[in-house]
Amino acid sequence: MQNYIDSLKEHIEKRELLSILQNFQNKFGYIDLNFIEQLSKRINVPAGKIYGIASFYNQFRFKPKGRHHIKICSGAACHIKTKDNLTSEIYKILNLKNKETSSDGKFSIEFIPCMGACALGPIIAVNDRYFMNVSLNDFKIIISNLD
Template identity: 40%
Template sequence: MDDDLLKLLDIYPRREKRYLIPALQTVQDKLGYISKNSVTAISKYLDIPPSAVYSVASFYNQFWFQPRGKNHIRVCNGTSCHIRKNAMLIDFLEKNYNLSPSSVTKDTKFSLELVPCLGGCAHGPVVSINNEYFAEVDVDFLKKKLTEID
């Protein structure tokens, strides 16, 4: 097992299946995604078949199986933001950056994630870019922000 992965997992007791989600979160926080090696390491460490590790991880949107872009965009897809037209932002990203949900641009500059709620429901649509939060975002604002980064 990869020593770095072992160090990460070492905070959890071995063969305790209930630590699967925390272990996945720990690995993703450190690596930015869940690699094939990570699935194998978690499988061995917690004594869970790799298919079960993958199955659980793929159930949750929070886990990525490829590295995210250098700039990670999260668009809230909760009810309130949906009513406040978040679809315009998603369409903009698709048309102008060829970025669909849970994807990364070819140049790896941007990645997009749709999330259930970013905690600012009364001020939607809410977007975060590299963990900086923006409320009442429209296409012009998003375009400006991404141009500044690009």
């Protein structure tokens, strides 16, 4: 992380803040709160303000992703095609909420507003594998097959 901060150029404008945060997240998978503190000293913007900006947007997460990052499409078409209260059952099965990671680091979940494949819903992605027309039973099978 220190290397990343050192690699930033001398003068940073406010408009570049978002891309700095995005690059950090792409590299490390999440926004570390220590990073925000160090960045704040570096660019002379209060840490609270940076956190406020980061937490405003959907992209940023403040906890590392789990080994199995589960993305769930919460688009309108997927919602009306979903049966068995799939989303609330997923909350229950994994005991997690949006953008959270389980304590053993195995699972993390994230809701995506629309993945753009409305014909095939409900859609769930585990890391980069996609599952279509997922029912509650399918989801249980998918989960049990992950180590």
